[in-house]
Amino acid sequence: xxxxxxxxxxxxxxxxxxxxxxxxxxxxxxxxxxxxxxxxxxxxxxxxxxxxxxxxxxxxxxxxxxxxxxxxxxxxxxxxxxxxxxxxxxxxxxxxxxxxxxxxxxxxxxxxxxxxxxxxxxxxxxxxxxxxxxxxxxxxxxxxxxxxxxxxxxxxxxxxxxxxxxxxxxxxxxxxxxxxxxxxxxxxxxxxxxxxxxxxxxxxxxxxxxxxxxxxxxxxxxxxxxxxxxxxxxxxxxxxxxxxxxxxxxxxxxxxxxxxxxxxxxxxxxxxxxxxxxxxxxxxxxxxxxxxxxxxxxxxxxxxxxxxx
Amino acid sequence: xxxxxxxxxxxxxxxxxxxxxxxxxxxxxxxxxxxxxxxxxxxxxxxxxxxxxxxxxxxxxxxxxxxxxxxxxxxxxxxxxxxxxxxxxxxxxxxxxxxxxxxxxxxxxxxxxxxxxxxxxxxxxxxxxxxxxxxxxxxxxxxxxxxxxxxxxxxxxxxxxxxxxxxxxxxxxxxxxxxxxxxxxxxxxxxxxxxxxxxxxxxxxxxxxxxxxxxxxxxxxxxxxxxxxxxxxxxxxxxxxxxxxxxxxxxxxxxxxxxxxxxxxxxxxxxxxxxxxxxxxxxxxxxxxxxxxxxxxxxxxxxxxxxxxxxxxxxxxxxxxxxxxxxxxxxxxxxxxxxxxxxxxxxxxxxxxxxxxxxxxxxxxxxxxxxxxxxxxxxxxxxxxxxxxxxxxxxxxxxxxxxxxxxxxxxxxxxxxxxxxxxxxxxxxxxxxxxxxxxxxxxxxxxxxxxxxxxxxxxxxxxxxxxxxxxxxxxxxxxxxxxxxxxxxxxxxxxxxxxxxxxxxxxxxxxxxxxxxxxxxxxxxxxxxxxxxxxxxxxxxx
Numbered sequence: 001x002x003x004x005x006x007x008x009x010x011x012x013x014x015x016x017x018x019x020x021x022x023x024x025x026x027x028x029x030x031x032x033x034x035x036x037x038x039x040x041x042x043x044x045x046x047x048x049x050x051x052x053x054x055x056x057x058x059x060x061x062x063x064x065x066x067x068x069x070x071x072x073x074x075x076x077x078x079x080x081x082x083x084x085x086x087x088x089x090x091x092x093x094x095x096x097x098x099x100x101x102x103x104x105x106x107x108x109x110x111x112x113x114x115x116x117x118x119x120x121x122x123x124x125x126x127x128x129x130x131x132x133x134x135x136x137x138x139x140x141x142x143x144x145x146x147x148x149x150x151x152x153x154x155x156x157x158x159x160x161x162x163x164x165x166x167x168x169x170x171x172x173x174x175x176x177x178x179x180x181x182x183x184x185x186x187x188x189x190x191x192x193x194x195x196x197x198x199x200x201x202x203x204x205x206x207x208x209x210x211x212x213x214x215x216x217x218x219x220x221x222x223x224x225x226x227x228x229x230x231x232x233x234x235x236x237x238x239x240x241x242x243x244x245x246x247x248x249x250x251x252x253x254x255x256x257x258x259x260x261x262x263x264x265x266x267x268x269x270x271x272x273x274x275x276x277x278x279x280x281x282x283x284x285x286x287x288x289x290x291x292x293x294x295x296x297x298x299x300x301x302x303x304x305x306x307x308x309x
Numbered sequence: 310x311x312x313x314x315x316x317x318x319x320x321x322x323x324x325x326x327x328x329x330x331x332x333x334x335x336x337x338x339x340x341x342x343x344x345x346x347x348x349x350x351x352x353x354x355x356x357x358x359x360x361x362x363x364x365x366x367x368x369x370x371x372x373x374x375x376x377x378x379x380x381x382x383x384x385x386x387x388x389x390x391x392x393x394x395x396x397x398x399x400x401x402x403x404x405x406x407x408x409x410x411x412x413x414x415x416x417x418x419x420x421x422x423x424x425x426x427x428x429x430x431x432x433x434x435x436x437x438x439x440x441x442x443x444x445x446x447x448x449x450x451x452x453x454x455x456x457x458x459x460x461x462x463x464x465x466x467x468x469x470x471x472x473x474x475x476x477x478x479x480x481x482x483x484x485x486x487x488x489x490x491x492x493x494x495x496x497x498x499x500x501x502x503x504x505x506x507x508x509x510x511x512x513x514x515x516x517x518x519x520x521x522x523x524x525x526x527x528x529x530x531x532x533x534x535x536x537x538x539x540x541x542x543x544x545x546x547x548x549x550x551x552x553x554x555x556x557x558x559x560x561x562x563x564x565x566x567x568x569x570x571x572x573x574x575x576x577x578x579x580x581x582x583x584x585x586x587x588x589x590x591x592x593x594x595x596x597x598x599x600x601x602x603x604x605x606x607x608x609x610x611x612x613x614x615x616x617x618x619x620x621x622x623x624x625x626x627x628x629x630x631x632x633x634x635x636x637x638x639x640x641x642x643x644x645x646x647x648x649x650x651x652x653x654x655x656x657x658x659x660x661x662x663x664x665x666x667x668x669x670x671x672x673x674x675x676x677x678x679x680x681x682x683x684x685x686x687x688x689x690x691x692x693x694x695x696x697x698x699x700x701x702x703x704x705x706x707x708x709x710x711x712x713x714x715x716x717x718x719x720x721x722x723x724x725x726x727x728x729x730x731x732x733x734x735x736x737x738x739x740x741x742x743x744x745x746x747x748x749x750x751x752x753x754x755x756x757x758x759x760x761x762x763x764x765x766x767x768x769x770x771x772x773x774x775x776x777x778x779x780x781x782x783x784x785x786x787x788x789x790x791x792x793x794x795x796x797x798x799x800x801x802x803x804x805x806x807x808x809x810x811x812x813x814x815x816x817x818x819x820x821x822x823x824x825x826x827x828x829x830x831x832x833x834x835x836x837x838x839x840x841x842x843x844x845x846x847x848x849x850x851x
Contacts, residue, residue, distance in 0.1 A: 058656050060631075061631050061634045061635045061654055061656045062635050062656055063635075064631060064632065064635060064637060065627075065628055065631050081740060084740070084741075085416050085741075085744040085745075086416050086417075086420050087413070087414060087415070087416050087417075087744070090417070142447060142450070142451060143450065143451055143454045146451040146454060146455055147454060147455060150455045150457070155455070155457065232440060232441075232444055232447075232448060233447070233448060233451050236407075236436075236438035236457075237417075237436075237438075238414040238415075238417075238438075238439055239416075239417035239418075241414065246413070246414060248441050248444075249410065249412065249413045249414050249439075249441050250413050273627070273631070
């Protein structure tokens, strides 16, 4: 609730919420019920995942795959079993490295490119913008990408997962639009005070654009954290795999019903559901921890860019 | 990164990339004609090059399956396993392997006692590039384009396999054809039909991962649940089967007889051919069989009566095992190789598995199941490693040592105490063992499949007998292991479409009459061409 104003209008006192009259009790109850249901629908699967990861394998099978409330107490064996081998903990470190370094590089490249494209008179401005837009429309495809990564000598190195995706055209456009929207008076006065182009960007442009930087930072961060396909193609050494790809080897057995001919996937004993859910928790929790801190910038960052584009 | 680096991407590389793109199927429906090279299919059975089959007799099975064309069965792991290999097969140089896996990846070499010991026994440091099986074709396509196939690679399903093998794989004919294979006795012990898929134009390009009967699908039943209700795991005709399903369904207990639609089981009752059948000189798809409409009527009846689990068409494979394991669906269709996973997911100690053999639909005799594919794939040796071919074949020979040998015990169960413990004389993997042995060895080369179910006393015999009862008369696929270019390019999409129509008809979203139209579309969309190519391949193989 941002602001509550109280005004007297005639005999009746009316409560204003954010400039709007506060709705009557039935309407408020209706909204509360509706929102509770929606929240419940969102939270329900999460509770299922947490409970299943804490249930014993027998209980999971008895319950038909998912446990909503473990009745036989909490069993941490699923977590113990995945964290003991060292594969998952190592993958967590790899994922953290890829996410932090990748996001930093991506932000630097995206913001500098966005700044350059937002400034009138940059050399090759139009042509560069066109190139960025083209990459929005056309995808290089699997094998050409692989060959480029190979030619740069990046195969089997973590840079192969970070560099090919470190500039997203969509984010560049959002940042550029935000920069264009900055008041030109501020920038002009800084220039009169003798600021160089770099200082304009670093001391004026960026501090005024924290919201949009936070938002695309989150986009990149989540993107890097969740990515597995690049790692699948470029990293032959499975000890360098990020968490999401390791997770995939745990659920690969869960191929769709009927897809029995996929490399004999039905032959291997399936990992217990509780283990799958435990590894899911491990992969989701870090992002969930970061999200609330960036969320407040979210709407502002994206909307500003979008409207003034 | 400087611009000089960028120039490394030369025109030639780009052209190579475009070529490889075609290889990966992005070129769509290009014709093979006029492309040069040997566009020959695999002429599988050509007598002259076929490796001689020499059965390994060093270990005596508890139940011998050879005469029924089914795997041998063992009740216990032999107490004192024989040593099958005298000296390490490796040449001391690293061996790189590209293959897939269906299990979580192992810890890295430094932390993996099994891997270290494995390298010692092989006599070469082995590095394995693993990919989840569902993603393997993409990994394979890019590895082909980048020429990063390692020394030994599992051949993925990409177009133009014959040309690919000719360009990238070592011709193994001189080493494996006829009696030459005797030098690798455990490769010679691989079932004969498995080699069909490795032979292209009178050249042997690989070593098969054999399966056959064990990959046949049958109807599993929870014998203990049936028994409790006074029912038997056998049916005499269609009505009998429907009645069994009715008896086993109890909606108040949330129990549905079938975990999934028993499409194949019902087809087996009508003797619908195994994917392809010979008709005169040509081959005809099972899709064109005349009894499909009758089959669908039965399946629709099972579905509308609520005898099939409502989630039968969604969810994951694993759900079937869970439903079977907790008794909420006491019937399920699966391969014989899935038996151990059903034992593992059974929660109650009384759980018993039995196979229900299909009868003829009208009760006039036994129905016939479909024989599983002879091999699920094959591994080839890189042309670049041709100089080391003998060491690499010895390595594969080492991996193909059969059940009952020390090498097999080590490969599947690791070291005693560290990786497995003995329970009633049978090795059982420890948690550390399960995590460390997952080097994808069974998808590089493997011995013939053996029925060995230490999870539950007596089950080896139950499975053996069930296979003995159903497999000898199983319908075989006449073109199994043969190659059709169109089948590789368009087959998966066409099959998906037909499966979709099948599901739609069973669930009543489309009328039974939609089948004929779908088959017509399948034929014109590539089916006829596949049939033609298989006909030619079959002819060439004789």
